[in-house]
Amino acid sequence: MPEDAAAVERKVASALPNSAPHFDLSSFTLEQCVLETRFPQALTLWDNAGALWRAIQEKWPEIHLVAAEPAKTSFQDGKAGFVVELKAARIIVLDSAKSMEELAKMGRDFFKLTALHLQLSLYDRLGLRLIYFKEFKDREEAASAFRSLGLIKEPTTKKFDIDERPVSQQYTLRWESEKKGTLVTCKAETRKIDWDPPIESAQVFSPIHKERSGIVLDIDYYTIAPVEIGQVDMGEWLNHALHLVSRDTRYLFEA
Amino acid sequence: MATSTNIVEFPSRGSGFPVYSDAAISSGQKKPAETATTASFLDVQDPIFSEAGSSGSQNLRLSQNELYPARHAFSPEHITALRLLTLAVGRSKRALDAFAADDALIADTEIQKLQVLLPELFCCRALGDGFGTIINSFMSAFEALAGDTPDVGQIRAINRVLQLLKEKPFLSADEADDQVEVLENVGLSPYPRELVEFLSSSD
Numbered sequence: 363m364p365e366d367a368a369a370v371e372r373k374v375a376s377a378l379p380n381s382a383p384h385f386d387l388s389s390f391t392l393e394q395c396v397l398e399t400r401f402p403q404a405l406t407l408w409d410n411a412g413a414l415w416r417a418i419q420e421k422w423p424e425i426h427l428v429a430a431e432p433a434k435t436s437f438q439d440g441k442a443g444f445v446v447e448l449k450a451a452r453i454i455v456l457d458s459a460k461s462m463e464e465l466a467k468m469g470r471d472f473f474k475l476t477a478l479h480l481q482l483s484l485y486d487r488l489g490l491r492l493i494y495f496k497e498f499k500d501r502e503e504a505a506s507a508f509r510s511l512g513l514i515k516e517p518t519t520k521k522f523d524i525d526e527r528p529v530s531q532q533y534t535l536r537w538e539s540e541k542k543g544t545l546v547t548c549k550a551e552t553r554k555i556d557w558d559p560p561i562e563s564a565q566v567f568s569p570i571h572k573e574r575s576g577i578v579l580d581i582d583y584y585t586i587a588p589v590e591i592g593q594v595d596m597g598e599w600l601n602h603a604l605h606l607v608s609r610d611t612r613y614l615f616e617a
Numbered sequence: 618m619a620t621s622t623n624i625v626e627f628p629s630r631g632s633g634f635p636v637y638s639d640a641a642i643s644s645g646q647k648k649p650a651e652t653a654t655t656a657s658f659l660d661v662q663d664p665i666f667s668e669a670g671s672s673g674s675q676n677l678r679l680s681q682n683e684l685y686p687a688r689h690a691f692s693p694e695h696i697t698a699l700r701l702l703t704l705a706v707g708r709s710k711r712a713l714d715a716f717a718a719d720d721a722l723i724a725d726t727e728i729q730k731l732q733v734l735l736p737e738l739f740c741c742r743a744l745g746d747g748f749g750t751i752i753n754s755f756m757s758a759f760e761a762l763a764g765d766t767p768d769v770g771q772i773r774a775i776n777r778v779l780q781l782l783k784e785k786p787f788l789s790a791d792e793a794d795d796q797v798e799v800l801e802n803v804g805l806s807p808y809p810r811e812l813v814e815f816l817s818s819s820d
Contacts, residue, residue, distance in 0.1 A: 490622065592784075593786075
């Protein structure tokens with residue numbers, strides 16, 4: 363990493379909270395958003411993949427091919443990925459590269475074209491997965507912030523001959539009816555990046571050795587009972603799913 | 618067992634940057650089925666399990682209310698269409714009941730009330746080509762009736778198509794064409810008068 367970049371990194375780290383004041387979902391950054399449909403095996407992908415992607419490319423000319431294999435085709439536009447497989451199609455947006463309004467519009471058109479070209483009549487499953495991250499100074503701070511949420515009961519006495527309090531806690535709950543489900547996971551996590559550039563590009567790239575600690579909130583809202591294509595507008599469904607997620611995850615921060 | 622919506626997972630093999638979470642996932646290592654994900658959206662590694670594939674859920678279907686449960690999240694077209702279609706289904710049902718009770722006057726009144734909903738429903742055609750096609754075919758059918766009350770078989774068909782549209786407002790143009798045929802099969806004329814005239818003049 364260049365020296366000035368490293369200095370910026372240190373400044374950012376020192377500016378991170380030392381204690382764990384009250385926080386809620388608005389203080390998290392949305393790292394990843396996935397809108398996905400699953401369907402019975404669509405063998406028409408083998409016949410119509412070209413026509414499908416040509417139609418998609420007419421709508422978003424900036425997307426470019428990433429991979430094309432018999433069972434899976436994918437395109438990309440910056441931090442947005444589009445995937446069509448034999449049994450699923452999805453849009454992935456990283457780091458909020460697209461607003462939710464944009465994603466709703468993209469979802470509406472992308473999945474409509476997919477259903478048309480793959481001649482789908484039924485979706486097995488619709489899914490919206492949102493992964494949020496809030497960074498803290500170090501692993502202990504992340505663990506302390508997680509503890510302040512009061513989601514799990516930790517032993518307060520020494521356990522396993524270790525004086526320190528637990529870190530990397532994880533809380534998972536799944537709600538499921540016959541028709542719909544939601545999986546909520548909240549965890550304190552530390553991510554390590556250890557990357558050394560290949561020798562031939564070491565003059566251009568600096569090594570990266572970095573650690574990021576924080577809380578990850580991972581919410582997967584999905585349908586279980588099949589839905590007919592004519593019932594679904596993925597843009598509309600996304601808006602409803604987002605509304606439910608933002609309304610019903612508030613309880614996590616109410617301790 | 619349910620799986621999760623696929624994501625781009627850390628470590629992302631496509632990025633070339635080895636990023637390890639403290640969950641000790643090494644590159645390429647598969648996670649349990651509960652959290653089965655693709656390691657990268659570029660890779661075809663993990664099978665996708667469909668939790669909807671269990672036989673117990675095959676006979677279930679999600680209704681519009683279950684699929685779109687948040688009142689504040691509706692688009693104006695969607696909520697308006699659902700409201701008007703509910704009214705229209707109710708009116709066609711009451712017309713059928715009136716016919717069953719030999720009350721042609723009430724039946725005619727209910728059908729007229731149904732007819733006045735169509736222009737506003739047509740304003741919701743942004744929902745899709747299929748939706749616009751069906752509403753347009755209703756308008757043409759009523760125009761062709763020139764004020765006459767449809768017969769029981771025709772009202773029954775109207776009621777069925779309205780119910781289908783209420784449950785599947787985003788249906789495709791092809792599906793809509795099938796419903797237009799349903800109306801045609803009971804003697805209604807679901808095509809615009811101008812189109813019929815044009816086609817007959819070209820014969």
